[in-house]
Every structure is written in C-alpha cells, then in structure tokens.
Amino acid sequence: MHTPVSPRYLALDVFRGLTLALMIIVNTPGGEASYGPLEHAAWHGFTLTDLVFPSFLFVVGAAMSLSMKKFSGLGEAAFLKSVARRGALIFLCGYLLYWFPFFTPERTLAPIASTRIMGVLQRIGLCYFFAALIVRYGGLRGAAVFSLLALPGYWWLLHQFGDYTMGGNAALAVDLAVLGAPHMYHGEGIAFDPEGILSTLPAIVNVLAGYAAAVWLQHKGRTRHTVATLLVAGAACLLLAYGWHALLPVNKKIWTSSFVVCTVGWDLVILAVLVAAIDIGGLRFGTYFFEVFGKNTLFIYLLADVAVIILARLQVDGVMLYRWLYQTLFLSWASPLNASLLFAVAYMLACWLVAYVMDRRKIYIKL
Template sequence: MNGPMPDASPASTAPDATPPASRRLISLDALRGFDMFWIIGGEGIAHAAAELTGWSVLVWLAGQMHHPEWHGFAFYDLIFPLFLFMAGVAMPFSFEKRLADGGTKQELVRHSIIRGLVLVLFGMIYNGLLEFNWPETRLASVLGRIGLAYMFAALIALHFGVRARAVWIAGILIGYWAALRFIPVPGFGAGDLSPGHTLTDWVDRQLVPGRLYQGDRDPEGLFGTIPAIATALAGNLTGTLLKSSRFSGYAKAVLMIAVGLVCLAAAWVWNFDFPINKNLWSSSFVLHCAGWSLIFLAIFYLVIDVWQFRKWAFFFIVIGSNSILIYMAQAFVDFEYTTEFFFGGALKHAGAYQALLGAIAFVFVEWLLLYLLYKKRIFLKV
C-alpha cells in the first residue's frame, strides 16, 4: 500500500515533542501491523491462551475475537474499519510526496482510481475469481470495499478543503441513516433493520452479481460502501492534522483522543435509533470505530513518533509494511503445512501447550516471510 514507509531506527535519547510535518509516521505502520496481527493469527493465539490458562482477561479477549451476528460490537469488528481509517490517514502524506516528486493533481486522481479498482480486483481474486465459477463467486470483498471507499474519499479530498470534507462526512452519515429509515423496501417497508430486510441488503441483491456471503445479504456489499467512504475521510482529516506543523506532537495526540471520545459518545447516542452494526456499516458504527481508531492512533503516535520509543514496535512494523501482501498470501500459501513441516515434530510433544505453541508458530512462520521481504526492501504497493 502507498503511505509512510517503516523506519526501524533505534529510539532517540531526546524525544521530539513536535515531529516535523514531513517525517514518516512510523506509528502508522506499527498500528497497521497491530491491526493485521489479529487477522493473520493473533485471534488463534488469544483463543488458545484463554483455553489453556482460564485467566479472566484472556477469556474476555478471546470473547472479543468474533463478529456479533447482527447488532452490537466486539473488538474484532474494529479490524476492518481501522485499516480503512489508516488508509485515509496515509492519504495526505502520499499525495504530498507525489506532488513533491513532480506529480500533478490529475495524476493523483488517476492513481486513486486505478488503486481503488486494483484493490477491487485483488478482492475478487481472493474470493476465488480465478476459479471461473461465475454464479457461485462472491465478488464483494473486504479489499473491494477498501478500494472503493478509498477511491471516492481520495477524489473528495483532492477537490474539497478540510471543512468541506467534514461536511461530506456528516452528509454521508445522515443521508445513509435517512435512507435506511425512510425509504421503503419492497416487501418490508421503511425502517426495518432486521437481517435481509434493510435497504442496504435489498440494493445489494439487485446490483451485486454472483453470490452474496449470507445468501440474501453481504457485509461487504455495494450500498454499505457509501458510509465506509466516511470512515476513510475521517482518516484523511486525521492525516491532515498529523501532517500539519501548527500543533505539537503532544497537542495532536490530545486532540485525537478528545475527538475520539466525542465520536464514541455520539455513537452511543445514535445507537439508540440506528444500532451499531458492522453488517450494515451503520452511521453509529462509523462513529464508534472512528472514535477507537483515533484513540489507538493517538497512543501509537505519542509513544512511537513523539517519544520515539520504537524498538518494541518492530514486530508490528514488519507486518504493517506489507499488509496487503500477507492478506493476499493467506489465499495462496499453505502456512499451516509450512508450520507443520518445521514445528510439527516438536509440537507433538508439547502436551497441553500444543494448541498455544502451534498458534504462535503459525504466526512466526508468516512473520518470518514478512521479515525476509522487509530486509530485502520488497513491498507490495498498490
């Protein structure tokens, strides 16, 4: 992905409270890696550790490693929108770099469109497009939503100022809520937010070809991509703040936390009328995830980019620097076989620790691949 490249240099002995606006956001790669860690095997480690120890904190964490069936929120729901939010954060830095290298606004527009469409294609390939089983192929995907939301958010960001982008976010969220509340759905009427009965589900059934994930609905469908644009735009505004030289690093972190708390409060209030729901990517869900994304980014930014305590984050930086590659690799590389090949013999003698050590070994194999690519400076960029 485009955006700040990682820097694993040792922590400075004199942290700079006001990082230069042009400095690469190492915290962004670290947070992206933290986010991806749960997808590539962190979830399995959490479950195995909870089952082995029975510790209440691990049992709670394992309980967060699932998506609610419909309304509600768990930590696992944050992974997808946090990634999209960070794509928006990287946007101003990427645009500035391309313009500094001699690019034009028209070239940025073209690049954003191409990047979005390539991610849509990657998502379809991930879901089995190359098997050529058209009626049964699921064309909606996580990468597809990221691509489309990023593309439209980028086009908005390139043509509108900060205040106008904020208005766009408000307009998208309110408009999406109004559409689901007041536009009648054939057979179900207006305002029915039951699974399969919503306007979002109906539009997807009409417009999305191939198989929908849940038969009559798809959590990564087309209509739900509209509020996802607001998620990317929220990240874009955050990136604009971080790129600014008007505020110190501390002030930026405090401001992100404050706005994050406001978003969480607004989501809690809106939840009473428009429930927090990842399947619908509801407006309250956008605010809720934006709130947590801001808080997580503020913490990572403060520790890594302001205080410059970086060595601890190297594990996550390696993952975050090649996030799309490791996501796609899971569809084509048999990491379970590789883990069994290298560690299967030892794991057979691990007794009660077999599941936990096996989950750790699985992540280690993936991380080792990423580390080798990192050392060779090989990164999959779109």
C-alpha cells in the same frame, strides 16, 4: 515541546502493522472455539474484532495523506488514472482471491457465476478511490461535508427502506437487486454481504477520518496538545456513537453510521496513545515487529488468505491440512479455546517471517 514534523510517523506505521497482525489472528482460528473478543458481534453490538476492518480503512486514509501530496503535481487525467488504477487493482485482487484457486477439484474452471463480487479488499479499493476524489476536489472541507451528509443520509436510507434486521435491511435489498444472491456472502445462513454496495457509502468516512487525522498531525506536529486533542476528539465520537446506538444500533455487518463514529472514536484514541508513546515518548521496543507488517501490508494480507485456501485444499489422511496442523500441533495438548488462539498466533507469526525476509531484502510490493 514541539517535535519537528517528518514525512512519516512511526506511530502510523505501527498502527498499520498492528491492524494487519490482529486481522490475521481473527481470520485464522484453528477451530470453532474462539475467545469472545476475537469473534464478531452476532448482530448489534461491538467487539475488538469489529474494530479491525474499520481500522484498516482508517490507516488507508492516513497513508493517503502522503500519496495525495505526491499527486498534487499531477494533472487531472494523470491523477484520475493513478487512483482509478490503484483502486481497481485492489478490487481485482479481492475478487480473484474469492475465485482462487480458479479450478474445481475436477480440474474444470471454477464458475464465475457463483463467485462473490464484494469483499474486504473490494471495499478498500472502492473507499480509497472515492475518498481520493473527495479530498482532491473538496479538501478537508469537502471530506467534512461528505461525512456530515453520508452518515445521516445512510441512516435515513436504512430507516426509510427497511429495518435493522439481517433479512430486512436496505443494504441487503440493494445487493440482491444489483449483485444477485449467487454473488454474495452466504456465511450467515442467507445471501447477505457484510461488505456490500450500499454499506460502502458510510465506510468511505472511515478513510476520510484517517486522512484528516494524519493531515492534522502533520500540520500541528507531535506535541502533548496534539495527543490531548486526539483523545478529546476520540472521546467525543465514542459518546456520540453510544448515544446514537439507542436510535441506530452499532452494527458492523450493515456498517451503520453509529458504527462508523464508534470505530473512528476508538481509532483516534489508539492513534493518540501510539503517538504519545512512540513519536513523543521515543518507545522503540517491539515497534519493528509491526513496522515489518506495515511495509508489505497488501501482499501479506493476500498471502495469508491464499495460504489458508491452499491448506484447506491439501489433505493428510483424509483431513484438510489446515485442520490437521491445528489438531496435531495445538489441540493435542491445549484446550479448544487456547489451541484455536495459539494456532492463529502461530499462523500470524509465520506470515510475519515472510514479511521480515522481504524487509531484510528490501522487497516492497506496492500497487
């Protein structure tokens, strides 16, 4: 049975919303304790949490399959202006998020000299921009060629100019030379940026993979054969990734090429399952919950992060409001692991309520 192709796939919208929901949960635990799947791998290795960000890039690429159709009628100058503007705005939102609330407790302007430059939104903006250029001027063939050059090329750079340790990898060397330690992430105990400059190169492939999967779906339609092909492609990527792991460890923090292939594999499998259940099987129970998140993805992501910063700044009886809410509402009756998870889920649901109100009022914020 062949289902007629529509401009949008509900499965992709649900995938985007599911990714955002999980991203908020893993980013906002109540306390230090978290279940293993909700923490990043310490270094080499892979957890559910490590899949969230690359999945976000994957769905950015899938969404790009629709926007590129709109751009097809634009001249070169208008196209370049549009994608550069969007990429720059996403990058700027990420940068301002790290600078927020812009002022110190002493009401002086927060120093830009120590503001982190790269980050999650910054990587999304850069990957979107370069992926759009590759697709515009090279099409699917250009995307394939870039991927086949970028992944082995990045492997070669890591092997040739460093090792696979946190303090000795080539990606760190580039970031230190270009960004400088004060502008990098320090949560690992040293100046090290998991969303740095060089490691953005292989991350572009995650976006291109999402674009290719969406274009292929639109071309072939929603059939059982389509689902089977996605599953086979995903399984092949996973086999390649875990075989490659022996030579180049799967590592999210330096975004190794094997990590890219691994995450693309899982995303293809997840997409196949969602297409089978939703677009072919007609499943609708619970899908609206994730659709709501998927309609204002960037705004809700920013809201979730800004609200955390505000909750950390406000205090109740000398304790930051974020921690006070966790301790009073959850830790007072649940174990640390469960309390931390319940707080994160409750926080995600609070963000969802905002997204729901926006959807009911037809408010959609796009860049």
